[in-house]
Amino acid sequence: MRQPSSAVPVYKPDIYALYALVDPYPHYTTLRDRGPVVWLAKQKVYALPRYAECKSVLRDDGTFGSGNGVALNVIANRLSRGTTLNSDSAEHDQRRKLVAHRLLPRALRAVNDSVDATAGAVVEAALGRGEIDAVHDLAAALPLAVVPDLIGWPRDQRDHLITWGGASFDVLGPLNWQAIKAIPNALRMLRFARRVVRDRTVLTGSMADELLTAADEGRLSHRECPPLMVDYLAPSLDTTMSAISNALYLFATHPDQWQLLKDDPKLMTNAVNEVVRYESPLRAFARHVRKPTEIAGVAIPAGARVLVMYASATRDEREWDDPTVFDIRRDAGRHIGFGQGAHACAGQGLARLETIAMLTALLEQVDRIELTGPPRWATNNIIRRHEHLPVKLIPA
Numbered sequence: 001m002r003q004p005s006s007a008v009p010v011y012k013p014d015i016y017a018l019y020a021l022v023d024p025y026p027h028y029t030t031l032r033d034r035g036p037v038v039w040l041a042k043q044k045v046y047a048l049p050r051y052a053e054c055k056s057v058l059r060d061d062g063t064f065g066s067g068n069g070v071a072l073n074v075i076a077n078r079l080s081r082g083t084t085l086n087s088d089s090a091e092h093d094q095r096r097k098l099v100a101h102r103l104l105p106r107a108l109r110a111v112n113d114s115v116d117a118t119a120g121a122v123v124e125a126a127l128g129r130g131e132i133d134a135v136h137d138l139a140a141a142l143p144l145a146v147v148p149d150l151i152g153w154p155r156d157q158r159d160h161l162i163t164w165g166g167a168s169f170d171v172l173g174p175l176n177w178q179a180i181k182a183i184p185n186a187l188r189m190l191r192f193a194r195r196v197v198r199d200r201t202v203l204t205g206s207m208a209d210e211l212l213t214a215a216d217e218g219r220l221s222h223r224e225c226p227p228l229m230v231d232y233l234a235p236s237l238d239t240t241m242s243a244i245s246n247a248l249y250l251f252a253t254h255p256d257q258w259q260l261l262k263d264d265p266k267l268m269t270n271a272v273n274e275v276v277r278y279e280s281p282l283r284a285f286a287r288h289v290r291k292p293t294e295i296a297g298v299a300i301p302a303g304a305r306v307l308v309m310y311a312s313a314t315r316d317e318r319e320w321d322d323p324t325v326f327d328i329r330r331d332a333g334r335h336i337g338f339g340q341g342a343h344a345c346a347g348q349g350l351a352r353l354e355t356i357a358m359l360t361a362l363l364e365q366v367d368r369i370e371l372t373g374p375p376r377w378a379t380n381n382i383i384r385r386h387e388h389l390p391v392k393l394i395p396a
Contacts, residue, residue, distance in 0.1 A: 004046070008298055009034040014042040016174050022377045024283065024384075025324075028312035036296035040307065043072055043174050045286065046300060047307045051316035051336070053295055054308045057287060058340035064287035064306060072286055072305070073175035079186060080172070083231040084346065098214055098228070102150070102207050103236075105349050111150070112353065118145050119357035123365050127393050131372050134389040139245035142354050147236045150350075151229060152206025154196060162241075164189035165234040166380055172285070173381025189234070193226035207232060236347035239338065242281035242385035243272070243355045250275055250326050252369040252391055257328050262363055272355050273332040277320070280311035280337035282345070283382055310336050311384060368394040 011034060014020060015027050031038050031049035038047045048054050057064045069077025101107060119142055126137045140162055148158050167185035170178050202208035208229050215222045251258040261271050289304045300306065314335050315323040338348035345351070362369070370392045378387035 004039055004298075008037060008039045008046070010039045010041050011047070012041045014176075015040065015047075016043070016176050016178070016381055018178075018379055021178070021379045021381070024311065025315065028309065028315060031309070032312060032316060032318075035298075037298040037300075037306075043307070045072060045305045045307045046295070046298075047284075047309060048295065049309045049312040049316075051313040051319035054310065054313040055336055055340055057295070057306060057308055058336065058344075061342050063290055063293050065290050066287060068288040070285040070287065071172040072307070073171075073173070073179060075175065075183065076171040076179065076186075079183075079190070081227070083227045094220075098211060098220065102210075103232070103346055103349050108349055108353050111146070112357075115142075115146055115353055115357045116360065118142060119354070119361040120364070123358070123361040123393070127365060127395055131390060131392050134248045134369075134391045135241070135245050135386050138248060138358065139241045139385075139389075142244065142358055143237050143240040146354060147233065147240070147350070149203060150207060151233045151236070152202035152208030153229075153233060154201045154203070157192065157196075160185075160188070161233070161237060164192075165237045166378070166383060168230060168234040169238055169382040170380050176381070178379060178381050189230055190226060193229045196229070197222060197225045232346060235345055236350050238383050238385070239281045239345055239347055240351040240354045242279075242383055243276060243351050244358050245386045245389055246279040246281075246384075247272070247275045247355060247359060248369060248391060249371075249375060249386060249389055250278065252371045254326050255368060257326060258369065260328055261359070265360070265363060267328050268356055268359065269333075270331065271328040271359065272352055273335060274326065274328045274330050275355070276337035277314045277330075277332040277335035278326050279384060280314045280335070281351075281384060282337065282339065283311045283384055284309040285339075285382070310339065362393070365396055366393045367396045370394060 011031055013027060015024065020027050028049055031047060036050050036053045038049060040047045048057060069080060071077050122138060122141045126132050148161065164185050167182035168189055170182035171186045173179050196202055200212065202212065211225045211228055214220055215225055261267055284307050286305045286307050289300050289302055289306060291302050293300050314337050317323055338345040372392050373390040375386050376388040378385050
C-alpha cells in the first residue's frame with residue numbers, strides 16, 4: 001500500500017519491535033498526539049490510537065471487515081480461515097452461535113461455584129510455597145484447570161497449551177521475527193485439534209462435543225471444527241492469564257488500591273474493569289476497509305487496512321481523566337480492552353469470572369501481595385501480559 005497524502009501524519013518507529021512490545025505506552029502517547037489517524041511507515045497501515053475512532057470502527061462491520069483477516073500478515077490471515085475472528089456478517093454469526101452461548105454470563109453461572117472453589121485451592125497451594133511465580137502458579141493455574149475442560153480438550157494433551165495458545169496470537173501481528181518463530185507452534189495446535197476431531201477424543205458434553213454433533217447434523221462441516229476449537233481455546237486462556245497476572249502486578253505495585261478492595265469488596269467489578277483498561281490484554285487487531293470511507297475527516301481508500309489499537313485507546317487522555325493512574329474507584333466499564341461490537345472477545349465473560357474468582361480468593365486468604373524481584377514482560381505481538389512475575393503472598 002502506498003503512503004497516503006501528506007495530510008496524514010506518519011510514524012516511523014516500529015511499534016512491534018522488541019523494545020516497543022515491552023514498553024509500548026510512550027509510542028501510544030506519541031501516536032495519540034499525532035492525530036486520530038496515523039500512518040505506520042513500517043507496517044504500511046492506518047493506525048487508530050484514540051478511543052473514539054477505535055470504538056466507531058469496531059461497531060461498523062459493514063465498512064471495516066474481518067473476513068479477510070485481522071492480522072498484519074497474509075500467512076496468519078490464511079491460517080485463521082474458518083474462525084469467528086476471520087469472518088463477517090451471517091457467516092460470523094452462524095459460527096459464533098454454534099458454541100458462544102456456552103460463554104454467555106447466564107451459561108457461565110453453572111460453573112461459577114466450581115471456578116470459585118478451584119481459585120480458592122490455587123491460592124491456598126500458592127500460599128504454601130512462599131515465593132512464587134504469579135504467572136505460572138496463579139494466572140495460568142486457574143484457566144488451565146477450567147478452560148480445557150469447558151472446551152473439551154483431551155486431559156492427557158495439555159502440556160503445550162500455554163505455548164500453543166500464545167503462538168496463535170503472536171502470528172496475528174506483522175510478519176516480524178515474533179510471528180515467524182510462532183508459526184510452528186500455531187500450526188501444531190491446529191494440527192492437534194484436527195487429530196482430536198478426527199479421532200473424536202473430545203470430552204463428552206463439552207463445547208467441542210457440541211461442535212461435532214452440529215457437524216454430524218450438517219450444520220457445519222467437520223473440517224470447520226478444529227479451527228473453531230482453537231478459536232475459543234486460545235483466547236479463553238490468554239485473555240484470562242493476562243487479566244489475572246496484570247491484576248496481581250498492579251495490586252502488588254499499588255498496595256493502596258489493594259487495601260481499598262479489601263475494605264470494600266463491592267469495588268470488585270470496578271477493579272477488574274480498571275485492570276483491563278489500564279493494561280489491555282489485547283494490543284491491536286486490523287480491519288480491512290471494504291469501501292472508500294472517512295475516519296475523523298481522513299479519507300481511507302477501499303482495500304486499505306486500519307489498525308484498531310485497543311491498548312492505546314484505553315489510555316486516551318480525551319476519554320479518561322488521568323489515564324496513567326490506576327484507580328479502582330474509576331468507572332471504567334466502557335473500556336474496549338476486550339474489543340467491542342460483533343467481534344468482541346468471546347472469552348471475556350469467562351476471563352471476568354475467573355479474574356473475580358482469583359481476586360476474591362486472594363482477598364479471603366491474603367493480606368498483601370509483594371513483588372520479590374523484577375517482573376519480565378512476555379514478548380507477543382498481540383497479548384500484553386507478564387512472562388514471569390515473582391511475588392510473595394502474605395497470609396491474612
